[in-house]
Amino acid sequence: MVKVIYKNSEFQVPGNTSPRKIIVRLGLNPESTLATRSGKLISLETSIGQQDEIKLISVVSGG
Amino acid sequence: MSGYSCRKCGEACAINMRQHRLALCENDFIEWVRKHTAEFIAKHRMIEPDDRVLVAVSGGKDSLALWSILLDLGFRADGLHIDLGIEGGNGYSERSRQYARRFADGISPGTVLHILNVRDIYGKSVPELARKGVRGRKKFCSACGLVKRHEMNRTARELGYTVLVTGHNLDDEAAVLLGNVLHWETEYMARQLPVLQGNDSGLIKRAKPFARFYERETAAYAIVSGIDYMPDECPFSHGATSLGYKEILNSMENQSPGTKLKFYFEFLRAKKKGLLQGYTPAELRQCGKCGEVTGSSGLCAFCRLIERARLP
Numbered sequence: 001m002v003k004v005i006y007k008n009s010e011f012q013v014p015g016n017t018s019p020r021k022i023i024v025r026l027g028l029n030p031e032s033t034l035a036t037r038s039g040k041l042i043s044l045e046t047s048i049g050q051q052d053e054i055k056l057i058s059v060v061s062g063g
Numbered sequence: 064m065s066g067y068s069c070r071k072c073g074e075a076c077a078i079n080m081r082q083h084r085l086a087l088c089e090n091d092f093i094e095w096v097r098k099h100t101a102e103f104i105a106k107h108r109m110i111e112p113d114d115r116v117l118v119a120v121s122g123g124k125d126s127l128a129l130w131s132i133l134l135d136l137g138f139r140a141d142g143l144h145i146d147l148g149i150e151g152g153n154g155y156s157e158r159s160r161q162y163a164r165r166f167a168d169g170i171s172p173g174t175v176l177h178i179l180n181v182r183d184i185y186g187k188s189v190p191e192l193a194r195k196g197v198r199g200r201k202k203f204c205s206a207c208g209l210v211k212r213h214e215m216n217r218t219a220r221e222l223g224y225t226v227l228v229t230g231h232n233l234d235d236e237a238a239v240l241l242g243n244v245l246h247w248e249t250e251y252m253a254r255q256l257p258v259l260q261g262n263d264s265g266l267i268k269r270a271k272p273f274a275r276f277y278e279r280e281t282a283a284y285a286i287v288s289g290i291d292y293m294p295d296e297c298p299f300s301h302g303a304t305s306l307g308y309k310e311i312l313n314s315m316e317n318q319s320p321g322t323k324l325k326f327y328f329e330f331l332r333a334k335k336k337g338l339l340q341g342y343t344p345a346e347l348r349q350c351g352k353c354g355e356v357t358g359s360s361g362l363c364a365f366c367r368l369i370e371r372a373r374l375p
Contacts, residue, residue, distance in 0.1 A: 045076075
């Protein structure tokens with residue numbers, strides 16, 4: 001399972017996926033979300049393996 | 064599927080910008096953002112060589128990334144942080160100030176971060192001012208924006224800066240445009256530009272060098288450059304209309320890459336060709352009380368807000 005961190009919450013999702021698929025699965029918008037793995041920015045199309053840990057970052061600010 | 068490769072060097076891609084059909088690695092993305100910031104500044108004549116620049120620095124990703132790039136590009140750019148006095152359960156303003164301060168401590172000597180505290184100057188924080196004002200009762204963000212615009216211009220004018228730059232990105236601009244179109248606010252649309260010239264009444268030239276970048280690009284730049292920015296949204300922004308507009312635009316962008324880019328830049332192009340001709344912005348004069356520029360015939364909106372807040 002892939003460990004996903006988003007806004008102080010943790011989720012487990014099945015591996016062999018991509019950040020884009022995880023973002024959509026969590027009901028977020030890929031246009032307002034970035035992903036990092038081991039602190040490095042990765043494109044939303046990057047292949048994510050079973051043991052990976054990724055962090056999703058919301059980019060929206062303002063009001 | 065291993066993901067895209069950088070179009071320039073073939074390394075692993077860090078960001079894929081679908082609206083440009085461009086995938087780049089970290090290093091080439093940093094170069095791309097710097098190059099396009101410099102080109103956008105030059106194209107719109109935002110900053111001239113002898114200008115003294117004041118950057119509005121909230122502590123968030125956009126303003127810190129912008130300040131960093133302006134300094135890298137060799138501009139004389141100091142920062143201005145406005146402490147709004149927002150607590151929000153997690154010391155929002157105090158933490159924002161700390162992010163701005165830490166960033167400023169790490170940049171070139173001789174570069175100044177001015178810190179201004181609204182409560183120290185006016186006796187009340189922005190939430191307190193907003194609660195008392197008509198604007199604030201209806202729209203906190205509107206009162207906050209009014210205070211920031213007033214204080215940014217006043218500070219720039221009093222300290223002799225010639226250009227005031229803000230970190231507004233294309234998502235910010237597209238959201239404002241969508242709101243203006245939905246309400247046919249033609250006068251606001253007429254003055255929505257990446258650069259607004261100053262005038263003799265004391266209006267300082269304002270520029271938005273990031274208005275050509277999507278918000279995910281400015282955030283990506285901050286991340287890959289190692290900029291430690293305030294990650295939290297303002298506690299008062301939940302449910303804000305502008306965030307709703309951003310969400311709508313991002314849903315459309317997800318379905319059709321390039322929607323936001325076309326919406327904003329085709330608007331600017333159409334305006335250049337004569338759209339909104341005749342919709343001239345209100346004539347500006349100086350407020351009799353604070354001396355700042357205003358379109359009102361009496362006190363400016365900021366002074367009216369302060370007066371209401373002082374009423375029992």
